[in-house]
Amino acid sequence: MTADDTATTGEIARLARGTLLPSFPGAAAPRWVLDELEAGLGGVTLFALTGNVPSPESLAALTAQMRKAGDPFITIDEEGGDVTRLGGHATGSPYPGNAALGAVDDPELTRRIYRSLGAELAEVGVNLNFAPSVDVNTADDNPVIGTRSFGADPDLVARHAAAAVTGTQEAGVAACCKHFPGHGATVDDSHLGVPIVDADLELLDRRELVPFRAAIAAGTRAVMTGHLNLPAITGGVPATLSRAAITGLLREHLGYDGVIVTDALDMQGASGKIGIPEASVRALIAGADLLCLGPNEHAETLRATLAAIDEAVRTGRLPAARLHDAAERTRRLRDWLAGSSPAAVDRAAGLEAARRAVRVTGALPGWNGAPLVVEAEATGNIAVGPTPWGLHPWAPDAVRAAGAPGEAEGVLERARGRGLVVVLRDAHRHAAQRALANALLTARPDAVVVEMGLPVWRPGAAVYLATYGAAAANAQAAAELLGLVSAA
Template sequence: MDARTGVDLVGMADAVLQPGFIGKEPPPWLRRRLAEGLGGVALFARNVVDRDQVAELTAALRAEKPDVIVAIDEEAGDVTRIDAHTGSPWPGNLALGAIDDPALTREIAGHIGRDLAAVGITFDYAPDADVNNDPNNPVIGSRAFGAEPERVARHTAAWITGLQQSGVAACAKHFPGHGNTSVDSHLDVPLIKAGRVELEAVELLPFRAAIAAGVQAVMSAHLRVPAFDTELPATLSRKIMTELLRDELGFDGLIVTDGIEMRAISDRYGLAQATVMAIVAGADAICVGGEHADEETAVMLRDAIVAAVRSGELPEERLADAAARVARLATWSVAAPKSAPDPRAGEIGLSAARRALRITAPDATFPLADPAYVIEFQPQLNLAIAPETPWGLLAPLAEVAPATSGVRLTSEAGLPDALQASLGRPLVLVVRDPHRYPWMADSLRASLAVRPEAIVVEMGVPADPRGEVHIATFGATAAAGRAVAELLAGR
């Protein structure tokens, strides 16, 4: 309690934080902080073993604070936390956009929500509402529903509706749009050069649809948009967070930041100052803990918020408003009706992944005549994807066709030996965004020069089809790999 004003500044500052932590169960410091009023907790892949363990973890959190917001970044595509060790059983956003059946998108999001609710998660940092209109985007790509704003808008709304009907709060991200850039905000500050008219017609369209669908939260992006603010990145900009998102677009829910420790803003402003600036700008909750998952960071941010109020930098009423919005989301999460997971969910996800496949040679015949040799080309994955998340075709194809063999390459160095090993067998080349990786594009061309009949499987954002038979999966989830494996094996 503040001695001068009688207001619980420390409690309000704690309420707006959503820190992460290390371990498969809550550490003592987190239990203590929850009992003292910490508003939320962010789970990462490092906190997940399986669903039973996550359910025990969230129960332990709730034992300290019954209405704690338990958040996770579960896009259920290439970015998954709950299935980081096995790969997502769902096809992912780009695949759903390719199918373009909003009813299916809504159904799948509902299954995802049931799954999360069953293990005690109340807040999902999803869906990705970005329009991926730069094919070289290193951090969005297959996380988006596509490059067409109307398509992205209708699937964003459908995903939100399905998830929230299951009792889990949705969060449209990354406002005001992270698709039109070739810079990853985990590493540097992206610049969106589009003018106001283009931004209205493209980037903002899905967010308007999200708000119309009743989305509970919106996540800010750490990027500069000079059409709206010539000085500050969106997360720290009152012009974008309050004047645009609140006042103009009419959003009245929770605004949460992307990871505040991401280098796009932490390198320039530091964690504490960025946190204060974000709340001043209009953010209500601070996500932190990707790299700084410890009590010292959480305490530092809390104390910085309190100090900013006492110094006059952060108006007390702004902090009170932010804490109230956090409490409102927590109340919604507790009251929202929940449904049990559907035992048919796995088959529904696989069926959707099959529907997403696009084959450029419709007269191609399967199954393959002999066991395949698979060459997978491994790109450098963006930092939003948990590094342990499996992807590819070699493992799922070997499961349904045990004589399958192959290799995964991270450069051109091993390609001659791999091509030699493939002789006499059907060759399958598995790529992921070769248009973004010159070494991969060169390797693909070299492979097809030797083996023009090879099947090319693209598990990223499809560019120009290569090869006589090209299969696009629109994502690299476990469901996508299984769908292609069954196709090639004649299952």
């Protein structure tokens, strides 16, 4: 091997590292992460469930530690609302999510929310946020988007996508719109398989792509791909691994020239049959610039992926020019981050938005004494995780119910002689919730129903509250209206 060959090999290794965003467990960066950052690693993705975010103070120390070793993109999924990592995973977010913001439909308020979210991220050293979700949620039974979307109308989603991008980037944090080309028309979860979006280019242009165009026009610094099969566009290949989707649709059709990030490659929709290293190579060939590996993909996956990229370059599958292209785009993003300015945290915007989002049908009752609050069990999706939700922090007497046969009788006995509040979450997706609500309302038509997901299924309740999300801010807004807590 000549000296030139050695230099070229070293250059390719550094370029390959520059595309990778691995993860690690714990609140301190392990030695291998620091070594890889010194060698040119692109950055890391932080996850609450792996212990990266025990507190804002700890996170700030972690990001400072990593910046001493390199110039990383420090990325996180902080959408506000139901998908929250920055402290909200333990208490619920102080900011309502996109469905609530879409219900209010005040783009300036959306801009304020995302600017404050960005300001909180900037304070702890996060510089690339995997938000907003700009999917047009046209499938009611969508198991993974739902309240993460601004709504089902492309124009509404577009104006809030632009506002969210603007607000985030006013705080000096790069926005990353997702999940291109749109995860809203699916009834499958790309964590578990490859959802199909049955749409040709004409339908995509008037539905899924409308918010992405608005986000691009607003200057979004990054776009995240979804692991979605669009047969008319990708021919059965997930969009993340499809040159037709990334280079053809996003680069050429929409004219986007910023950074393209993959959704986590550990998801079944991307790597289920081929493994993460091969999925990484295919994503780079398709045109991606940064590869999010996943929450449990650490040093071993990183090494295997680097080896796969090196082999792909040596055998001619992956042109070295493609890695240079990715490096140039990520360099431009770092230059933008270096010149950005911070903003002020504005948590008051969160509660304001949550209060304005609540929709009430019927006349709210006045109770003598505290009502019984019964919260129906609801399984969260993988993106949301085990984030707390419900009205119990404000209720002196609250119970959880799974909706099992006969369970309503015990709840009714406990609620005898006082008010009853029934709390649901995406009841249209959970038969047990609907059965519980119907059984309780048959005996207690005076019960108040609170829906903390999407208000698709409405029971025959005299009083019905829709919060459009289950964040702490949404819960407080509902609790105030029900008299469980006084409005500040």
